[in-house]
Amino acid sequence: xxxxxxxxxxxxxxxxVSYVRLGCELVGAPADATYHPSVKRARASLAKRCRPPxxxxxxxxxxxxxxxxAARADGCLAEAMLYCMAYAFLLRVPSEGLPVxxxxxxxxxxxxxxxxxxxxxxxxxxxxxxxxxxxxxxGSTLKRECWCSRCEDTCPVHQLSKWIxxxxxxxxxxxxxxxxxxxxxxxxxxxxxxxxxxxEYSSKCFRRGHAQDLLEGRSHTAKILSAGEWxxxxxxxxxxxxxxxxxRCVAETAAAAESSDSDLE
Numbered sequence: 488x489x490x491x492x493x494x495x496x497x498x499x500x501x502x503x504v505s506y507v508r509l510g511c512e513l514v515g516a517p518a519d520a521t522y523h524p525s526v527k528r529a530r531a532s533l534a535k536r537c538r539p540p541x542x543x544x545x546x547x548x549x550x551x552x553x554x555x556x557a558a559r560a561d562g563c564l565a566e567a568m569l570y571c572m573a574y575a576f577l578l579r580v581p582s583e584g585l586p587v588x589x590x591x592x593x594x595x596x597x598x599x600x601x602x603x604x605x606x607x608x609x610x611x612x613x614x615x616x617x618x619x620x621x622x623x624x625x626g627s628t629l630k631r632e633c634w635c636s637r638c639e640d641t642c643p644v645h646q647l648s649k650w651i652x653x654x655x656x657x658x659x660x661x662x663x664x665x666x667x668x669x670x671x672x673x674x675x676x677x678x679x680x681x682x683x684x685x686x687e688y689s690s691k692c693f694r695r696g697h698a699q700d701l702l703e704g705r706s707h708t709a710k711i712l713s714a715g716e717w718x719x720x721x722x723x724x725x726x727x728x729x730x731x732x733x734x735r736c737v738a739e740t741a742a743a744a745e746s747s748d749s750d751l752e
Contacts (some may be wrong), residue, residue: 488525488528488529490529491529491530491532491533492533494533495628496533497530497533497534497629500530500533501530504521504526504530506522506546508521516742519647520711534540535557535743539616540726541687542684542687544684544687544689544692544695545693545695545696545699545721546570546574546688546692546693546696547696548574548641548696548700548702550680550682550696551570551571551574551641551693551696552638552640552641553674554642554663554677554680555567555568555570555571555640556640556678557645557676557679557680558570558676558740561722563672563677564577564650565660565661565664565671566591566672568628568646568647568650569659569661569669570607570673570693571617571643571646571647572584572587572606572643572647573690573693573694574641574645574662574693574694574696574697575631575641575643576615576629576631576643577668577693577694577696577697577698578615578693578694579621579691579694580690580691580693581625581666581669581690582621583604583617583620584604584690585661585662585664585665585666585669586603586604586659586661587604587606587615587654587659587660587661588604588605588606588658588659589606589607589651589654589657589658589660590607590657591605591607591611591616592616592618595634596619596627603618604616604617604618606651606659607648608644608651609650611632611633612630612631612632612642612644613631613643613644613647614628614629614630614704615628615629615630615631615632615647616671616695617629631643631644632644633645654676667692669690670688671691673688673689673690673748674680674686703714
């Protein structure tokens with residue numbers, strides 16, 4: 488019961504019970520306790536007193552511009568570039584942004600050790616290579632093209648390329664950053680910008696914000712899923728209006744089916 492109380496939802500609790508069971512099986516330890524009736528009772532109790540979900544917050548494009556300008560004004564160029572990169576690539580900042588090194592990955596992308604990430608210019612694109620990523624254990628290669636026609640201040644190609652130009656190969660520009668420290672500084676600038684509920688924001692808000700911008704920009708659902716490398720159901724937790732995304736998927740599926748029928752005719 489005490490352990491169950493650490494979880495926000497019964498689903499998360501059930502997942503971790505399964506992880507414990509699997510761990511026991513892998514090391515040859517008995518897993519009988521994970522099937523005990525008290526485990527089910529704890530889950531049922533948790534379902535009755537589930538905490539309400541946290542409000543979602545988003546760093547949308549307009550707020551990104553203001554944040555980057557505030558960071559630059561304080562002489563914190565690295566933070567400004569981290570925000571630009573997190574938004575452009577829809578990153579999970581602690582595991583995908585902070586480990587970034589300059590220059591392409593070398594050797595086995597799935598090598599043991601901590602996750603690796605590499606940022607570099609390739610032709611007209613800026614590229615981020617990840618040795619592994621959630622649901623993608625063998626890594627990803629993400630490319631972003633120039634969007635200066637939309638906004639020069641946040642264009643990942645030119646802003647990030649200019650920033651890394653004087654960095655030494657294999658250097659780690661965010662080596663001294665921590666996940667909690669990034670959140671503390673982000674909230675400081677949000678408060679200075681007069682953003683409501685600034686203390687409830689975290690680095691995840693960049694990923695959410697770009698997803699929401701894509702949704703409201705009428706981007707095709709496939710583009711939204713590809714940008715964040717989501718499965719369809721996972722993307723719903725990042726947008727403000729999951730119903731709108733669901734309706735978009737249904738409409739696009741229907742349109743594709745109608746087009747296919749017309750071709751057959």
